[in-house]
Amino acid sequence: MTPSPELLAASGARSGDAPVPPIPTGGGWRIIGAKELADHLSSVRFLILTAALGLAAVASVAATSGGIREVAQGASGSPAIFLKLFTLGSSNLPALIDWIAVLGPLLGVAFGFDAVNNERTERTLPRLLSGPIWRDDVVNGKFAGALVTIALMLAAVLVVVAGVGVVQLGLVPQPEDILRLLVWYVVAVVYIGFWLALATLCSVLLRRAAFSGMAAAAAWLVTAAFSTFLVGSVADVLAPAPADATFEQQLANATMRQDLSHLFPGNVFSEATQAILDPSVRTTGLVLSTQVDRAVPSVLSFDQSLLVVWPQVVALIALTAICFGLAYVAFMRQEVRA
């Protein structure tokens, strides 16, 4: 590395009086996001997770096809039969949407748990931040890059499954089916975004990627495995329903359980999924037997279904935004070194 005038010329070094180069004002997150996306798409973890999700999709569709034939024969003109491709499980295998409810958090955690702490252990953060970008560009770009990766992966799986449905089973989607599927897709991405944000938060707070990954995975396990139990115990304390409870007490207990369960994004997502993908679902709330007495079974139009799950959708967006907000603030308050 013999220094020479050419190097200095090549470096573009200017004298003190040279004109100031154009100063970028924003958009740094896009540059970082694009790099993250490129990194993820060529990573081993992307391959593994795509394989896992793809396998789940193929298996569940294969298992579902028999069930769909029965449904179709049993009720020709059954509404939204195309969507059954995604919602109908078999005795051995859960439906595709259940797979995604389970694997979605895993995707979020997998693409987020080492987002920031990896920059620290690799010592790239000071160099990155010494570029002409704002500090929040880093956390925004990381989140955006990972979320786009996940969205691409999910879209690919859905398209493949839909294609199998059309070609193999001759199920032709109605425009409304496609609309429902699209809305569900957006909601699913937001839901996975929640876990991605949680994992990003862990990666900001915990310096070791291994700890961060374990913490995020533990949070997912706890909510997945114990949410019913937790909700039940807390509700029984706040609104007790003893064996000889009155109707009002029982109702209060049930309402409390439902309200509390909305604190867990998994429950909110599963309610949203039901109502969006199944037009015969008319409410996600409590239904008393007197209310459905002599009700005529019917299906809801797309906009009516959307109305039913609007609170869930908003809640999911809010949970994701809060979680990402925490990660954002935590990152902004950290020292560059440390």
Next chain:
Amino acid sequence: MGIMAIRTEGLTKRYGAFTAVDGLDLEVRFGEVFGLLGPNGAGKTTTILMLLGLTERSAGTAEVLGLDPARHPLEVKRQVGYLPDEVGFYGDLTGRQNLRFTGRLNRLDRGEAETRIDELLERVGLSEAADKRVDTYSRGMRQRLGLADVLIKGPRIVVLDEPTAAIDPVGVAELLTLIRGLAVDHGVAVMLSSHLLPQVERVCDRVGIFVRGRMVEQGTVAELVARMPAQEVLLEIGVDGDPTATRAALAAVPGVSIHDQDRIDPRIWTVATDGDRRRELVAGLIADGLPVFHVRRVGIELDALYRRYFAQAGEGVADDAVA
């Protein structure tokens, strides 16, 4: 001549009760190399981070290119190249890809960036390794890649944090020549921090001795040396004889005190003298029948000065511990 490259007044950074940087006054001009010298933990990196707007200052003012880095971080960071201490790169990308990413962050035109990357990689001697993943690079290679990374944006100010720490002596010499060229031929302001004074003293126009958050001395090397008391000259002497006799003979020369006996080669002694007493020392030893095979003046004057301030800092720490 217009604005200063870097100017600070009373720059202070506190972490709770701990003051990392205490009232720093600093000026760096275009076309000069300024050495910020001090032991580890003196606050050098904290100072640099404040100058880049990467950490908030607690008090005082800072101007980089006439701009406040806390208010205009992008303008400052676009024109200041920063090589962090133990620079890191994305290990799963190649050297070239890492540089390309930096080019994008700096919004360089794609074609222009590619030409510049090729040139820089060649000049830092990484052309052959350019398309290998960085996690196969040695520390020295990373440091050289770091230098290319700093220069790719065509900076008007270059800030190097411990640039020589990870490289071999030949690499250090090449690096310093390059740094010198940046300042002299291209008017770039260079600020480098180091705890290895002898390595960087040669290229610095001015140095500041930075101890425990305070600038204790600042000026050209000659100015600082002129302020030094005369007695702090260190000599290294190799004597092939009985250690006890040698010790006695050395101590017998007026104005000489024994500083150290080398642990690995006990024939090598380090003595402190008031002024240059090589002649008297050699004459005395020979007169006592002790063969002298090596005499060397250790370090330059600045090294002694640096040693002196660091010794003071050490005592200061001890005082604090007692208090």
